[in-house]
Amino acid sequence: MSLIFRTLLVFLFMTSPIWAQMPQPPAEPMQAEAGVEDLIRLLENETTRNQLIERLRSAEPPSAAEAAEESFEPTIARQIAEYTRNIAESASDTVAAAVDLTAEIGEVVARSTSQDYAQFLRAMTNVVVLALVLLVGFFLLRAVATRIERALGARASGRRWLPRIVAAVIALIIDAGAVLAAWAMGYAVSLYFLGGPTGSMGINQTLLLNAFLVVEATKVLLRLVLQPSNASLRFAAMSDTTAAYWYFWASRLVGLIGYSFMFFAPIVADGVSLAAAQALRVLAMLTALVIGVLIILQNKTAVRRALKWRAENGRHDALSRTLALIGAYWHILAIAYLVAIFVVWLANPEEALPFMLGATVQSILSVLVGVLIISFISRFIHVGVRLPDDVKARLPLLEARLHAFVPRVMQVVRTVVLIGIVIAIAQAWGLIDFLGWAASETGQRVTGSVLSALIILLVGFVIYLALSSWVEYRLNPNFGTVPTAREKTLLSLFRNASTIALAVFVVMLALAQVGINIAPLLAGAGVLGLAIGFGAQKFVQDIITGIFIQLENIMNEGDVVEAGGKSGVVEKLTIRSVSIRSLDGTLHLIPFSSVDMVSNSMKGFSFHMAEIGVAYDSDINNVRTAMHEAFDHLMETDFKDSVLEPLEMHGITLFGDSAITVRARIKTAPGAQWALGRKYNELIKDAFDRHGIEIPFPQVTYHMADPNAGDILPKPRRQVAQGSDVSDRPTVDHPES
Secondary structure, three states, rough: OHHHHHHHHHHHHHHHHHHHHOOOOOOOOEEEEEEEHHHHHHHHHHHEEEEHHHHHHOOOOOOOHHHHOOOOOOOHHHHHHHHHHHHHHHHHHHHHHHHHHHHHHHHHHHHHHHHHHHHHHHHHHHHHHHHHHHHHHHHHHHHHHHHHHHHHHHHHHHOOOHHHHHHHHHHHHHHHHHHHHHHHHEEEEEEOOOOOOOOOOHHHHHHHHHHHHHHHHHHHHHHHHHOOOOHHHHHHHHHOOHHHHHHHHHHHHHHHHHHHHHHHHHHHHHOHHHHHHHHHHHHHHHHHHHHHHHHHHHOHHHHHHHHHHHHOOOOOOHHHHHHHEEEEEHHHHHHHHHHHHHHHHHHHOHHHHHHHHHHHHHHHHHHHHHHHHHHHHHHHHHHHHOHHHHHHHOOOOHHHHHHHHHHHHHEEEEEEEEHHHHHHHHHHHHOOOHHHHHHOOOHEEEEHHHHHHHHHHHHHHHHHHHHHHHHHHHHHOOOOOOOHHHHHHHHHHHHHHHHHHHHHHHHHHHHHHOOOOHHHHHHHHHHHHHHHEEEOOHHHHHHHHHHHHHOOOOOOOOEEEEOOOEEEEEEEEEEOOOEEEEEOOOOEEEEHHHHEEEEEEEOOOOEEEEEEEEOOOOOHHHHHHHHHHHHHOOOOHHHHHHHHOOOEEEEEEEEEOEEEEEEEEEOOOOOOHHHHHHHHHHHHHHHHHHOOOOOOOOEEEEEOOOOOOOOOOOOOOEEEEOOOOOOOOOOOOOOOO
């Protein structure tokens, strides 16, 4: 209870400037103009006569000091004090009116005559008869309407949302028609059966009919939203028990406040006094306050669990943390708000209460609209962007790129929506005047600048997306013309350079729109570039060398090159470096400043050099025939499309220690020489085996001494170079290279 009390004090302190800015009416309840009879009754009542005399005596002109004091704007402490005084006076008047209510009723009864009793009984009888007619007629009409609505719900059950909306609208029309029919029936009974020969209605009957129409029309709206007895037409996500629970309490509160303010209080004000009517209103509002507090306490745990659901399920964004914080203390805030509504109504019902109710409605609408937008954005973030299959086939990276950027943009939009909800609530309660500031010259300039910057960023993102998608489409070999290695290199460089240039350009324009002078930034960029040029000579050398390498078109992505002492496949080319993947899978990043020579094995065409060693006693013509035969077999395989020219037979190129080298050359497409060469070597081995051509190997000759002769006799024996066992049969020793 102490926590609730402290929260109420803080709430009253925060909202006191709003209440203090409103014109404060006098604390006395007698404000409406009274007729002659009311004035006579007022003067006849001793209590009210004394109050009027005291009020007239207190209405003295202010002194000069008081006038000077009132000319100054009151401080916050003075405003709080004045407002607290008004609350205390209103509460005191209400309590006094409730205490004097019995005495006033006794005085009225004592002054009443038999004629007054007859008139009173006749009026009450007419009101009771009218109430019974309304009750019975509305009960019968509602029974018929309920059966029709259930039939509509049964037909719309399980169907799409459009038939359900149509059925709900028809049910609304039928329900409202039942209320209007009962109201019209009551008017007819009052005019033609209870009005007497003149056909006139009493004011009490009119009050009852008007209260009935307002209360039941409000209940029609509640039934439309909650649908307590027709689940198929209910669009809100709640069970039948929950819908019936909320409709029960909401309808009771509407009936209590509606009939108390629109029927019973006017009758008491006319028949007893205005103070008694005010006491009745206070009793009704106090009862509604107690019911509201009980409802809040009953649903404290369920609402807290619902608000903490996002945080308990692993979501840790700003919205989840905010909802979890609200869920921990929502019941205290709700009770404080209801108490504040009651206190404000007591102090200033004509000005402060409409303001608070209007601000409450605007806040609820702002929250509902914001929740709908945030829910759509959150669903869009989690579901993601799904592109058609043909678009994904043409642009495989577009969906991944959208998944990388769009959720972040949506998170920014969701944050902006949250800020907008807070601003709308603050605007509704008068804490800030955002609309007035936005309409001012400064506000228009700031909002225009921010919107312009956001539009520039959005346009820049669209341009980036379009450029990247176009480059991706051109690099896709499945659509359009197949890009060459040169096109791949230039398109990749164009994508990188355009992205950097576009980012710098968009950021500069956005900063210029928000009022930042970009001239010093441009000048600073020039000075920084000059400093980098002097201080980072290696970097400048990388870029200059890279530019000339690109202009000379010496290598492209996918080429097999040797640069900077490393050989392999070019995987990536930038303006300052090249990434080479070697045969063992190692990726080498080589700056162009360290490249003094580039050897490209895939420029234009390639050659496979077939250098075959044969024995000295081999027939060279037979060797040529075998090599041509192997080439003919090669042209019968899948490698024939990679061969550009017939076999070039160069002949004997080297006399080695143990072999004669015969060389031939095959001109191939760029990059095909390695696989083609391996296949050609296999075919040569088969051809040599068929023709009996020996492929020699390194051998050594040594001499053994004859132990009987006493001298050394040369007996040549052959052995492998590794020193294996001596054998009369020659063995092969493969060299290391």
